[in-house]
Amino acid sequence: MKVFLRYEDNDDDSLHKTLKITLPKSWVSGPASRLLEQFVESYNAGAGGSANQLAVDDMHLSVRRSSNGGVDGGGDTTLQDLPSDGIVIETISDREDVYICHGPSRTLTEINAERQSAIEKKKVDEEQLSRCVHFGCNQRFPRGGPYPTNCKYHTGPPVFHETAKFWSCCPNKKAFDWEEFQSLPACQSGTCTDVKDEGSESQKQFLGGCDIREKMNGPKLRSIDDFNASVAAGGSEGAPVLERLRSVLEELGVENELFDQVLEGIKNEVAHKLTTTDCDDALVVDESMQILGGKLKNALKAIAVEQLRIK
Known part of the structure; x- marks a missing residue:
């Protein structure tokens, strides 16, 4: 198993360093903290260490992952901290880039506790907020207002048919991936609201192929x-x-x-x-x-x- 250890958490590019390591079998089943110790030791012994000494206790490891937890593969990615006691083979992929960042390491228990706290806080915040009911807006605001006046929305629900994605009120503007669909311009503007229009309770939140065919076919022809x-x-x-x-x-x-x-x-x-x-x-x-x-x-x-x- 090979990994690329990268230190780029510094405005001075000359102090950056990349270290390619082939891990011994004993390291693969060991804690990730061993990788951090190895890199800091190598860094401090080199040219960068003379001007920028790193301390193991003040650094931690991170990997760049997509929002769904996958390894680099396009789309939005963020640096996610690795637990110091995490097993290498369970937390790092072969040939993955591992970033050495400033800030003390945390254990798996500490990271999970922080994530759970963030989830609970988000849940509490959402209970105190309303979401705009206009199609495509998704803005949140305090229950009962004040209501944002920069609402951009669509009058009809979205349509997901085969690979095409579009808004039923704007059938001539189609997208074929999620990011492109989300960037389609809205056709209406106004003020957000959390009150649904009369009769909208039975309105579908999205349409599919059957809805399209029904709309195209119109009423059934009589014999x-x-x-x-x-x-x-x-x-x-x-x-x-x-x-x-x-x-x-x-x-x-x-x-x-x-x-x-x-x-x-x-x-x-x-x-x-x-x-x-x-x-x-x-x-x-x-x-x-x-x-x-x-x-x-x-x-x-x-x-x-x-x-x-x-x-």
Whole structure:
């Protein structure tokens, strides 16, 4: 296993140093502090040490990792401190750059305690803050205001379809990676708010391929038979549905006479409610379809409950 120890924590470039080390097997399973001791000893014995003596107790090791914990690989990275008692093979990758930085080392217990404290503090802070509900803003502010007036947002939810990412209100501006998507300009500006618009509770927070296809396809096209049945029933949308239901139930063993009897009874009740004598009126037929659908749904629910009871 090889590592590159780099000291760059100094404004004077002439005092920087890089040390390439092939680690003995005993070091690989040992504490990371041994690497720090080795580098400081080598540094102080060289040209940099005469002008910039380093003390082991005042230095620590760090590695540059991405936000998801991975080794250098593009994107945003930060220096993350290594615990002095961390095992080399468990905390450092082969041929990884290890940085020697000013500041005393900390143990794994101390680092974990600090991280947990930061997580708890962030949680408390977030409980006292509201997030703007406008799409794409994400600004936080005290509950109840004052509300930031520099809100940049979108009127529609984001769309994630295959490799493309874009805002539904700005379909002509697409991105193909997350950073590029986040940098897409907003189409609206105004004041932040933590109050959702009326009706927005049911609005999707993001859209996908199914939503796109549904939007492109529009309403389902009716067949010629459905169209003719609707026209014959005075424009009723329910008439062709009831005809298909009658045929399907017959295939399931429900006689047409029984279906007609039930439907006719429902239509008579609806016609009486609507104060009309025409049971074939479009409004009567359509409402009768809804009532029959509800009764069939309740019947299926009753069967499902019975099945659960049996189990």
